[in-house]
Every structure is written in structure tokens, then in C-alpha cells.
Amino acid sequence: MKTKWFVFIAIVAAVTIGGIIFQQATAQLHDRSERRFGGENAREGQFMETALDAFVNNAWTDLTFVLKVDDETLIKARPIHQAAYDEIQKKKQEIQEKIQKARESDDRRAALEDLAGMRENAQKSLETAETEFDTKLATVLTEEQLTKLKELRKERREELQERREEAQERREERGNTERGGRFRR
Numbered sequence: 001m002k003t004k005w006f007v008f009i010a011i012v013a014a015v016t017i018g019g020i021i022f023q024q025a026t027a028q029l030h031d032r033s034e035r036r037f038g039g040e041n042a043r044e045g046q047f048m049e050t051a052l053d054a055f056v057n058n059a060w061t062d063l064t065f066v067l068k069v070d071d072e073t074l075i076k077a078r079p080i081h082q083a084a085y086d087e088i089q090k091k092k093q094e095i096q097e098k099i100q101k102a103r104e105s106d107d108r109r110a111a112l113e114d115l116a117g118m119r120e121n122a123q124k125s126l127e128t129a130e131t132e133f134d135t136k137l138a139t140v141l142t143e144e145q146l147t148k149l150k151e152l153r154k155e156r157r158e159e160l161q162e163r164r165e166e167a168q169e170r171r172e173e174r175g176n177t178e179r180g181g182r183f184r185r
Contacts, residue, residue, distance in 0.1 A: 054156060055126060056081070056088045059133065062152050067145050076140040084133045091125050 038134055042075070060081050063069050069077070100109035138146055 058087045080136040
């Protein structure tokens with residue numbers, strides 16, 4: 001009789017533990033798929049937000065502290081910078097709304113297609129904003145100052161691209177580790 005109870009309890013414990021493990025594994029897969037929904041496209045949106053922020057914030061910092069333009073020039077440049085800042089904030093809001101819409105969408109294929117063009121559109125917006133910004137700044141900066149500002153922007157863009165590529169490599173490495181690909185022989 002004791003053996004029957006022991007076997008019964010062992011079976012119940014095994015089923016319970018198996019159920020808990022299954023539930024945890026399913027939850028992890030669900031979490032992973034939710035994080036990855038939009039995957040690279042969502043990350044691209046976040047990357048573009050960072051690039052847009054970097055452009056507008058670094059421009060003011062560079063004018064003020066690297067180029068060390070005089071106060072009169074800063075006063076003239078402020079409305080130009082403010083207009084660029086406002087436009088960038090509007091673009092960032094659009095990106096955030098698209099990402100949120102994609103996450104809430106029932107039609108994931110259409111949402112992903114919508115997100116796929118986001119990086120290209122944001123890149124074009126950034127280039128347009130930079131061109132307009134530079135054109136307007138040319139009215140208050142010297143040629144040398146404007147050239148130096150563009151060089152600084154180019155250096156930062158290259159640094160940002162390097163960080164982006166490194167992050168992509170780390171994600172790929174983690175992906176290989178999660179699936180066991182890295183340790184296979």
C-alpha cells in the first residue's frame with residue numbers, strides 16, 4: 001500500500017513539475033517573441049530616435065562648447081536650432097507611434113511592412129533636416145565654423161554606426177548562444 005502511494009505521489013509530483021517547467025518555457029518563448037516582434041524594425045526605430053536626438057543635441061553642444069562661438073552668434077543660432085529641435089521631436093513622435101501601432105496590430109505582416117520603410121524614411125528626414133539646418137546656420141556661422149560642425153557630425157555618425165554594428169554582433173552572438181549554436185561541435 002505504501003508503495004502505491006509513493007508511486008502515486010511521485011507521478012503527481014512529476015506531472016506538476018513538468019507542468020511548471022512547460023509553463024515557464026512557454027512564458028519565456030512568449031516574452032522573447034514579444035521582445036522580438038518588430039525585431040530589427042523596432043530596434044531601427046529606436047536607433048533612428050537616437051540618431052535624431054544626437055543630431056539636434058550635439059549640434060548645440062558643438063556650437064557652444066567645441067566651436068565656442070560668441071554669444072551673439074549663439075543668440076542668432078538659437079531660433080534655427082529650436083526649429084530643427086521641434087521638427088526632430090515631431091519625427092520622433094511619429095516613429096514611436098508607428099512602433100506602438102505595429103505592436104498593437106492584429107495584422108503583423110502589414111505592421112512589419114510599415115516598419116520596414118521606417119528607417120529609410122527617418123534617414124531621409126534626418127538628411128533633409130541637416131541640410132536645412134546647415135543652410136540656415138550658414139547665415140550666422142563662418143565657413144570654417146560650418147565646416148568644423150559638419151566634420152564633428154560626421155565623426156559622431158561614424159561612432160554611432162560602429163556602436164550599432166557592435167550591438168548587432170552582440171545580439172547575433174546571444175541568439176547563437178540561446179539556440180546553442182555557439183557551443184555545437
